[in-house]
Amino acid sequence: MLPYAPWLCWGLPIIGALLTPVFGKIHQKLRDYAAVIMVLLGAIFAFSMIVDIWYGTAFLGTKWLEETFVWLSIPGGFSLEFGMLIDPLAVFMACIATGVGFIIMLYSLGYMKGDESLTRYWFFMQFFIAGMTLLVMANNLLMTFIGWEIVGLCSYALIGFWYNKKNMIKDDQLGELTEGAYNSHCGMKAFIVTRIGDVGLLISIIFIFFFTAQAGYPTFNYQTLLSIPDFAWLGSMAQVFNGGLLLLVLFLFFLGPIGKSAQFPLQIWLPEAMAGPSTVSALIHAAAMVKAGVYLVARMMPILVTGYIEFLHAASGPTTTIILTVMPNFFLIVAVIGAFTSFMTATMAIAARELKKVLAFSTISQLGYMFLGLGIFALSAHDAGGFIAATFHLSAHAVFKALLFLSAGAILHTVHSKDMLEMGGLRKAMPITYICMLFGALSLSGVPPFVGFWSKELIFAAAWHLATTNFIGWILLAAAAITGALTFFYTLRMIGLVFHSPQSKNVQDLERKHQLHEAPKVMWIPLAILALTTLILGFLYPFIYVYFFGQWGTVYSIDIELPLHLAALPTLYINWLAHTFTSTTYIISPTFLITIGVLLLGGIPGYFFYIRRSWDASRFSNNALHRFLYHRWYYNRALYFVFVRTGIEFSQGMYKYVEDGGIDRFNYAVADGFQDLSRAFRKLQTGVHSWNMILLLIGALVLILLLLFGGTFLAFFLP
Amino acid sequence: MSVGLTEWFYLLPLVLTLGGALIVGLLGKVLKGRRGDVALGVVTAVFMFLALVSIVNLYYILMYANWSPLLIWYWPPGPVFDPTTGATCINIDILAVYMSVVFVFLGLFVAIYSIKYMEHDDGMGLFYPLLLTLVGSMVGVVYAGDFLTLFIFWESMSVSSYALVAFRKEETEPIEAGLKYFLLSAFGSTLILFSMSYLYGLTGTLNLAQIGANLALLPAGGAWMNVATITIMGLIIGFGIKAAIAPLCTWLPDAHPAAPSGISAMLSGVVIMTGSYAILRLFGYFFSPTVYPVYGYILSWFALFTMIYGNLMALTQKDIKRLLAYSTITNVGYIIFGFAVGMMPLTHIDPNAAELARYLSVTGGLFHITAHMLSKGMLFLCAGVFLHEIGTRDLDKLKGIGRKMTVTMVCFDIGALSLAGVPPLIGFFSKFFIIWGSIVAGWYLAAAILVLSSAFSVVYYLRMIQILVFAEPSPEALKAQRASPVMLFSIVVLTLFIVGIGLFPEFFLRVAELAAKAALGLPFS
Amino acid sequence: MIPYGVPLEFFLITAVFLYAVGFYIMATKRNMIKFIIGLELLLDGAHLNFITFATAWPGFVIDPLAQSLVIISICIGGGVIAVGLAFVIRAYNLRGTLDIRKLNELRH
Amino acid sequence: MALFQYLTFSILLMVIGAPIAWLLGRKKGRVGGVFALAVMGISFFVFALAWFEMAYISPYQTYEEVLLWIDPLYLLEPSTPSFGFLFGFYLDGLNLPVATIIYILTTAATCYSIGYMAKSPGQGKFFALLLLYNAGILGVVLATNLVQFYIFWELMLIPSYFLIAQWGTKPRSVNIALKYFIFTHIGAVCILLGIAGIWSLSGAATLNIVQFYTVPSAPIINLVAAMASPVVLNLVKLLVVLFLVGFSVKMAIFPLHTWLPDAHAEAPTPISVILSGVMIETAAYAIVRILVTFMFDAFASLSFYLMIFAVVTMFYGGIMALAQKDTKRLFAYSSISQMGYIFFGLTSVTLAGAGLYGVTGATFHIFTHALGKGLLFMTAGALMMQVGHERGRDITAMGGLAKRMPWTAMIALIAALSIAGTPPLAGFASEWIIFAGGAMAGSIFMVMFAVISTALTASYVLWFIKRVFFGSTPTAMARVQETTWWVRAPMLGLAALIVIIGLWPGFVINRLFEAVYALLP
Incomplete structure (x- = not known):
């Protein structure tokens, strides 16, 4: 289905979005189901492309297939093409976006039932998924940016979805206001904060375009960027301001992902983005929006690294020197921002009170891991481990975070409160949700054998590898490890507060009114699917590995040492398991040890504070550190x-x-x-005759003086 | 050439107006009452119209004579014209024809307008002859080829204008205004006479062209140059009083509002233009810019000052006719500026460009005379309509009158916009040519001042329009009736000319160009 | 250039003097009748100039044109002054004064 | 030469239609309005015929109608062949999109005003003036020579003055209209000076815009050649500055902008739509047509300093917009900011060849900004109609109206996001081309500032959307109704255009690129 699939996988949801108002006029059920089916069809087309990747029909020898048509033609031999790039990363991301998106849509059927603005909801949900898929499928920066902004726009509309709620709430910054106003404020905050990043991204896109034009190949296209001879665009960019511009442009480029994926300076919008319905939060966190930033860095990083390696091998000269000093700095920035963010927000999650905010902080934290992975990949250049770790963690996170959010949605649906202190003891009332959420939580914490364990262990491994060659690696590894401990701690705290602690007054009231019940079937089936996926997905790692790196070496100039054929899969499988738990120099792999150690470090206090409740957590609740963390530093x-x-x-x-x-x-x-x-x-007009005569006399005098003596005086005024 | 049949034909405009004055004056003894007044008005209009036709005829005569001027001399008598010996003559060239068309054209419509406007006045047996005399004398002024003729017509024009300003002699205002006008203007006449006596003393002739020729023959340098310079001063002041160059214009804002509105239109539209004309014509003959390089510049500075003076005075004016009178001063500034550039040596740019600059500016000035005649004449007639309807000139009391008098108001707006220099009305083209000329002359500062002053003047034109059209009607304004068709006829026709010439300025610009060439002595090619 | 023994300058200076006196009267006096007299003096100064120059030309030919101009001008001056006096009379009738400074209603 | 004088006919229709609309609208305003709409529709159709002829029949991809008008120098030098003022209309790839958007927006505004002005007095006069105003704007864009350009420039000014003064928000409208008039008129006379200057410098007997490009021996080309001498170049720089003063006033470039917020805010809304949507952009068009083509060297030598003004304007307008609580004033300041973008695109012509993107982007931004800002003003008008004239402008007083006016809310959101440069809406397509132009000119930091200001834009438009359409509805506005179809239909049409153009900008821009490529030296 190659020529059509890349278009249809996002085209169908868009068509579905446009048809939603029409269907809404016909019948409400039709509208609801059509929306879900359209996303399902999109997902089917997206998954169909895996086959093309797998069997190499999308691979053209040195580059990946692109489906294009001319969008703008500009005199001077350049035409801007609108096109789809079918390469592993794109298809992988498209599958996550549409697949997880579909499950969320399915869940929405139950969760959003009876909402009066469902037309708007379905419209924007489909548009959101379509925008994300367009973003990842686009073959050039400009189209990606278009999808990027569509995603931002839909998040704006969806976070502020319940804009008309009338009940009053209180906010730290905004004071007392209606919940509707708060919700729309949050939507706007999300849009504007991410917009700041977008501005940087747009600037840097324009500069990349400008320098490619200087190199003679004006383009936005990813693969053309890779194929411009000698990476001349990087070279000429490096010559401005002694590399200052290069660093600036790269950083501004990274600012886009920073905004979208809520990394350190711009992470503030994501916790507020919880104002929307839980499904929206799930979509934002798991499938669509925040993943866009990771995707874009993952998309550009191999290109940049390839360029870096080319210059590494190039003849020495001032340009080469500049590039070789500037680019590692940039890679370091990516890694450090990732590590720092993941640590920072993990500490915040410890003190958060709202269930969804804990999840939001954990999202930021996990995204930090991904950036850390990508940064490590770039820093260690020849070792692609960081890259695969980050992308694998991305997919893992998509699944378990969707699961967590949907479970949280189910809980919120029941208890009508966001605050974890108003929950508690829900284990008996909602057993399925409990189990599903537990799966998600353990996966998030990286407990084997859930998928989170495999992906997180890979990141530790990449950091370990870097650490063996570079001192920076130790710092990054330490940050990742501490964050891992914190993650398990706050995950257990969350589970404990929601399910294990004694029932709060709110829950007791609900129980008395017989409103405490398990989620309906249409909601828990998606949960179950996702829960199972968290178990299975981890074991698909070798497939994903081959999938990604099958043709890596011919496209990017990065060496891959592992066997790359489907036939070698069993070997690969064994190698992988062995590699995870053991190592060539140690009996037990040090990264495995680190993972286990981290889990113990975070898990033991977590367990005793919140699950067993044998230690009292409340004595920390009012100290300065808690306040500091609660107020998000x-x-x-x-x-x-x-x-x-x-x-x-x-x-x-x-x-x-x-x-x-x-x-x-x-x-x-x-x-x-x-x-x-x-x-x-x-x-002056006095009406007195003598005055008139005097004016006349003055005029005459001036005139005669000028006539007689004014020649030189007037010459001054002449042109 | 003695005055033969052909020459009488040339003199028809003069004969028809001045002779018409006589006939109307005699008729005035016979025809009495309202009907008699109307009849007199009609006869006057007929004479004006005939005069207009005869002047248009002169245009064609001139065209077939290849634009060479028509001469009629009466001293010294003889078969051959010898300007060296005193030589009084009538000299009709295209400039004279251009100017006289302007004069008689407005005279015609003022005459028609006055039939209705002056319905409550007595003494129409005097009014119409005076009007005809005024127009005839102006025609005579522009026809004059020598100083004697010029002076005679000048004085006759002045006297009839004094009389017309103070026509409503029972009221204080016209008398006061007329007296001040009279005193300054008569003083100006004596100054002209006094200066001319020196020129006569230097050259020994009264023929204007010959004075210029003889002056050029005098040896360069020497004491006579000082005499000539003082003469320049005298002539500028003398004619400047008539032309209302600031600061000699103090009489104007008194006299123009005080006169009956038709006469205000005549005074503002054409009578003061005789002053500008005289400056252009006489200085063109007398003082070559190469010998007297300074006065053109000085005149242009005076013109710029005049512009600013008029603008500033008009800005906060409350009396509509007084405001229009001040705006006349501003427009005189434009015209004089255009003429002044024609009198500059312009040695700093190449000769071809200098010639182009002079020619463009003078064309612009002359065209602006037409534009101003049409627009300002029409505006005064409109102001007269308001005055006639509700008896006040106060802008506060005229608020919102446009809602009751739509046609008048539309015409008024068009006239004001034309003077504001808004295309495609006629005022735009004239100003444009003046500005263009000053830019070609390389005088950017002056061009900027011109432009800014033009933009500045828009303010009070718009203020006027706003008050008259958009403000809530005052109680007085609500009493207004639709204007009589007789008055509207003049206004509408003038408006049509403003718009029509604005849209198709080609022909009139060509005539103005020819007139400019005549004034500057350029070949007609 | 000295026709009757009196130098030309004498006449010219007299003319200028007359003119200056006329101007002084025009500029400073209050009485309207005096303005009329001043105007006469201004005209006379100019006439005197013309007459002087008419006789001053080479060959002692008196220029008849200049003389006739003066004569005509005197006639015209009479008319002008008549108009002026009429103004003065009207002003006196209306205001009951000959002081021109009392006629200051028209201002600004 | 044209087969038929389509453009003349098209503009003449409006001029002739004006008095008829007045007569028809005296008793029943709506009749006059519908008539005016019909006139606009027919004019648009006739214009489309010209477009068709240009695209498919004329071999040169340009279209020209000529009528000899004034020939002032004929008598001075009859021997030389004189071009005179060729009164006529001209269409090429550059002004085709501009004229098209003007037709679209003015037609939409005419339709809109049938609904908007339904209860106002003097509708006959309103529609007559509106038609004249439209004719003026189109005349500016289609004019063949500079004098004609200037004439239409003023013709565009006068009806708008009266429209603002009479139907604007009382009681300030008269003063504001006067301010508007004076500012613009002073600008206009500067333009006049510039025109006279071009004329005298080039010694040209022509001011024909067409001949600047097409006739190689035309005297105006001599001006280009003469600019090789530094003296002439300096004089031409002076002229460029004069022109720029005039155009900057119209475009409201800082610090000549103060007339704009007042005029655009207090004008009746359909007029605000035209003012903000197309009128101020005529100045941008004029800069492309006059300054960056045959006065290129002089303009390019100044463009760095002008770029600073452009960036300051962007930021200044944006910051001022943030402080507004009145919808129309907010949009007015936003217009100033957007004019900064257009000006930025135009000032990127620092080098030959660098201007292709900037100028094309600016011209395209004329198109997209007209759609977006026109729609936003229409929204503001719709709010004023439905909520009340005072409260419907106060952003802080409104809230949650998306429930009550879903169509309007959706349309406003589209327009706002387009203005904020959000892909895939039209505004983004033009903005990135402008920024690419800035980058091509090598103005690295300027481009950064310019792009950063888009975040500012997003903040204030979204603040407006959020406050007005989202949040909870005040009880006083619980009964607000959706607008009538007279108002909604043109808004929907424009919103659809924003999306379509955003998805496929090549539809407009491909030809524009070619035209600009051909025009730039």
């Missing part, structure tokens, strides 16, 4: 103060003093001045 508040409040005050001040008080006043002052001048001037 006061970072959000500081940003509000610096940018929002100061910004608004600045603009109002500018308006008051510069625009109204300055420029406009000046204009009116000129006008008034002329009026006053006119009034003063009119006094």
